[in-house]
Amino acid sequence: MTATTTGWGVELHGVTQRYGDVVALDDVTLTVRPGTITGLLGRNGSGKSTLASLVAAFRRPTAGRVLVDGEDPWENERVVPGVCFVRESGDVLDDYSLRDNLAYVSGARPAFSHELAGELLDLFELEPRRKPSKLSRGKKSAFGIVLGLASRAPLTILDEVHLGLDAPSRYAFYDALLADYAEHPRTLVLSSHLIGEIERLLEDVVVLDRGRVLVAQDAEGLRAEGLSVTGPADAVERFVAGRDVLASQRLAGTVQTTVRGVLTEGEVRRARDAGLELGPVPLQDLFVHLTDPQRTAGAADASRAADR
Amino acid sequence: MTTTTPRRPSPTAHTVRRLGAALLRLAGWFWALAVVVIVLANVVGWATRGSTDVSIAVYARQASTWFPFSLGIMLVSAYLRVHVASGMTRRTFVRAALVVQVAAALGYAAVLTLLVLVERAVHDALGWDSVITEVQLADASAPPWALLGDLAVPLVLANLSGLLVGIVYQRGGAWWGTLTLPLTVGPVVAALYVPGLRLMEVPGLWTTASDAQVLVLAVALGAVLAVLTASAFSLLARGAPVAAKP
Amino acid sequence: MFDGRDPVYLQIADQIRQDVLSGALGAEEQVMSTTQYATTFRINPATAAKAFAQLVDEGVLYKRRGVGMFVAPGARERLLADARESFFADAVDPVADAARLLGIDVEDVVARLRARAAAPTTPEGEAR
Incomplete structure (x- = not known):
C-alpha cells in the first residue's frame, strides 16, 4: 500500500x-x-x-x-x-x-x-x-x-x-x-x-x-522568530521600538522583552554594542505570549505591552 | 506472520460479525431465561389447577419484542462512535446494524415459534389445550408459517425502531428523543395491537377478510413501516456527527 | 542538550564537527543514523537529516547508499584547517580587545600564554 x-x-x-x-x-x-x-x-x-x-x-x-x-x-x-x-x-x-x-x-x-x-x-x-x-x-x-x-x-x-x-x-x-x-x-x-x-x-x-489560525509554519522558523532582549530599560526600549513586542518584564532597572521577528546581522551587532543580551525563547513561551488574550483582544499596542 | 495486510475485510462484514457476536451472546441469556420461566409457569399451572390450558410460551412475545428493541438503542449508543473512530463509514454501520437487527428479529421469531410449537406438542401429549390469549392473529389452530409471520412483524419493527430511537436520542438529545417517541415507536405498538381490531370484531377490512388475507395484509403493512423506519434511521445515522464521549 | 540560541540542526552539526575534530569520530567511521539520532535525542528526524545534509555539503560526512553516513577521509584535517583559520579572529582578537579595555599590558598576556602552553597538561574538558 x-x-x-x-x-x-x-x-x-x-x-x-x-x-x-x-x-x-x-x-x-x-x-x-x-x-x-x-x-x-x-x-x-x-x-x-x-x-x-x-x-x-x-x-x-x-x-x-x-x-x-x-x-x-x-x-x-x-x-x-x-x-x-x-x-x-x-x-x-x-x-x-x-x-x-x-x-x-x-x-x-x-x-x-x-x-x-x-x-x-x-x-x-x-x-x-x-x-x-x-x-x-x-x-x-x-x-x-x-x-x-x-x-x-x-x-x-x-x-x-x-x-x-x-x-x-x-x-x-x-x-x-x-x-x-x-x-x-x-x-x-x-x-x-x-x-x-x-x-x-x-x-x-x-x-x-x-478558531483562527495564528501561526502555520515550520517549528525551526517559528523558534527563530522568538527573541528575548535583556538589558537596561532605556536601551531595550530604544531597540524594540517599532517591533512586534510580545511581552515585557522589568526587574529594577533591567528589562527583558520578548520580540517576534528575525534580526539582521547588523541589528544583532547593534544590540550587542548597546549592551543588550539576546537569547532564545522556548516555543511554549512564544505560544503563551502569542495566544495571550490581553494581547490579541486589544489593539496589541506594543508600547503599552512594554510598560506592563 | 505478516504485520500489515494490504486490504481489510469488508467493513460491513466485519461489523456484522462484531455486532452479531454481541447480540448472539445476549440472545443466549435471554432465551435460556425465557425457557426456564415458560417451564416454571407450566409447572405452576399444572400444580395449582391440574393442567395448563393456555400457551405460556407465546407470552414471551412482548419480552422478545422489547428486549431486542433496547439492544437496538444500545447498538447505536455504544458502537456508532467507535465504528467511525475506527476508520469506517457510517454507511457501513447502517448496513451492518440493519442486517443484524433484522436477522435478530427473524431469529427471535423463529425461536419463539419453535417454543410455542414444542409447548403445544407437550400439551397435546398431556391432553391439555394450548389456547393463545395474546393479541395476535394466529390462534392455536393456525399453521406454523402463519404463527411465524404473525410473530415476525412486530419483532422486525421493534428491532428497527430501537435503532431509530437510538439515533434520534443521540442526534437530538433527550428532548427530541422523547418528543418523537410516538413516531419512532408508534409503528411497533401499532403492529402489536392492530390484531385487536379483528379480535374485537371492529367493523372493517380487519374483520371481514379471511385469516390468510388479514395475515398478508399485516405482513405487508409491517414491511412498509419497517422500510420507513429503516430509511429514517439510515438518513439520520449517515449524517450523524461523532461527539466525544461525555 | 540543544537549548542554545542556534537552530537545533546547527547545534547537531556542531556537535558532530567537534567529535570529528577531537578524534572521537575517526575517518571512515559510521555516524549514527538520522533515526538513531532522532530517537536518542528525542528530536524530529527531519531536523537530524538537515544537520547531516549540511555536513555532507561541507565534505565532513559522506553517504554510502543503503548503509549510512560515514566520516569523510580527511574531514578532520579540513576542519582543523578551518578552525586554525578562524582561531585568531575568534579566540585571540577578543582577548586583545578585552586586555586593552581592562588596561592589561599585552606583554603580560603573552607571558601568560607562554606559561599556559608550557604547562604539562591542559584540562581541555573543563574549558568547555
Whole structure:
C-alpha cells in the first residue's frame, strides 16, 4: 500500500464550524504537509479538537472544504480507513477487553500492526484482559496511543493523549512514536496546549487561537522568530521600538522583552554594542505570549505591552 | 506472520460479525431465561389447577419484542462512535446494524415459534389445550408459517425502531428523543395491537377478510413501516456527527 | 542538550564537527543514523537529516547508499584547517580587545600564554 509509505496531507479551505451561536472555527485555511510531525497548538477551546474532528470526518463543517490526501473525507471509503483520530476521552468499547478492542480496530485498519500493538501494550504495562472502563486515566490514554500508533494510519491525529501519562510513560511514548515514525513514515498531528516536551518532535507548527489560525509554519522558523532582549530599560526600549513586542518584564532597572521577528546581522551587532543580551525563547513561551488574550483582544499596542 | 495486510475485510462484514457476536451472546441469556420461566409457569399451572390450558410460551412475545428493541438503542449508543473512530463509514454501520437487527428479529421469531410449537406438542401429549390469549392473529389452530409471520412483524419493527430511537436520542438529545417517541415507536405498538381490531370484531377490512388475507395484509403493512423506519434511521445515522464521549 | 540560541540542526552539526575534530569520530567511521539520532535525542528526524545534509555539503560526512553516513577521509584535517583559520579572529582578537579595555599590558598576556602552553597538561574538558 503506497499510502503508508508517505503519509497524507491535509488542506482546509475557508472552513467554518459553528455550534449554535458559538463559532469554533472561523474561516480557516490551512495546509498540513504530508509526512511531517505537525504540532496543532492552541489553548483550551481554541478549536483544535473541532479541526481534528472535521479532518477525521467525525463531523461535517458548517462551511468550507476539507481535503485529506486530496479528497473530501466525509463518508469516503478510501480515505477514512487511513485517518486515525485519537481523543483523550477515548473511543473504545468500554465493556470489552483491550484484546477485543484491538481485534475490532485491527479488522478496520488496513495497515494495523499486531506486533507493534503487542510491544506497546507491554511498554505501557496494559493487561489485554482488562476492560477500558476499569482503567485509570493514564492507562486509558496509553491504550489510545496503542490504537493510534499500531493502526499505522497515513494520517494519525493524537489529541492531548500524552497529558494523562506520568513522566516515564510520556518519554516512552515519545520514543515509541519517533522510532515507529522513522520506520513507517506518515503524517502525525500532535494536538496539545502543553508543548514544552513535544517541541523538539515537531517539524511544523500550527497555532490556533479562538478558531483562527495564528501561526502555520515550520517549528525551526517559528523558534527563530522568538527573541528575548535583556538589558537596561532605556536601551531595550530604544531597540524594540517599532517591533512586534510580545511581552515585557522589568526587574529594577533591567528589562527583558520578548520580540517576534528575525534580526539582521547588523541589528544583532547593534544590540550587542548597546549592551543588550539576546537569547532564545522556548516555543511554549512564544505560544503563551502569542495566544495571550490581553494581547490579541486589544489593539496589541506594543508600547503599552512594554510598560506592563 | 505478516504485520500489515494490504486490504481489510469488508467493513460491513466485519461489523456484522462484531455486532452479531454481541447480540448472539445476549440472545443466549435471554432465551435460556425465557425457557426456564415458560417451564416454571407450566409447572405452576399444572400444580395449582391440574393442567395448563393456555400457551405460556407465546407470552414471551412482548419480552422478545422489547428486549431486542433496547439492544437496538444500545447498538447505536455504544458502537456508532467507535465504528467511525475506527476508520469506517457510517454507511457501513447502517448496513451492518440493519442486517443484524433484522436477522435478530427473524431469529427471535423463529425461536419463539419453535417454543410455542414444542409447548403445544407437550400439551397435546398431556391432553391439555394450548389456547393463545395474546393479541395476535394466529390462534392455536393456525399453521406454523402463519404463527411465524404473525410473530415476525412486530419483532422486525421493534428491532428497527430501537435503532431509530437510538439515533434520534443521540442526534437530538433527550428532548427530541422523547418528543418523537410516538413516531419512532408508534409503528411497533401499532403492529402489536392492530390484531385487536379483528379480535374485537371492529367493523372493517380487519374483520371481514379471511385469516390468510388479514395475515398478508399485516405482513405487508409491517414491511412498509419497517422500510420507513429503516430509511429514517439510515438518513439520520449517515449524517450523524461523532461527539466525544461525555 | 540543544537549548542554545542556534537552530537545533546547527547545534547537531556542531556537535558532530567537534567529535570529528577531537578524534572521537575517526575517518571512515559510521555516524549514527538520522533515526538513531532522532530517537536518542528525542528530536524530529527531519531536523537530524538537515544537520547531516549540511555536513555532507561541507565534505565532513559522506553517504554510502543503503548503509549510512560515514566520516569523510580527511574531514578532520579540513576542519582543523578551518578552525586554525578562524582561531585568531575568534579566540585571540577578543582577548586583545578585552586586555586593552581592562588596561592589561599585552606583554603580560603573552607571558601568560607562554606559561599556559608550557604547562604539562591542559584540562581541555573543563574549558568547555
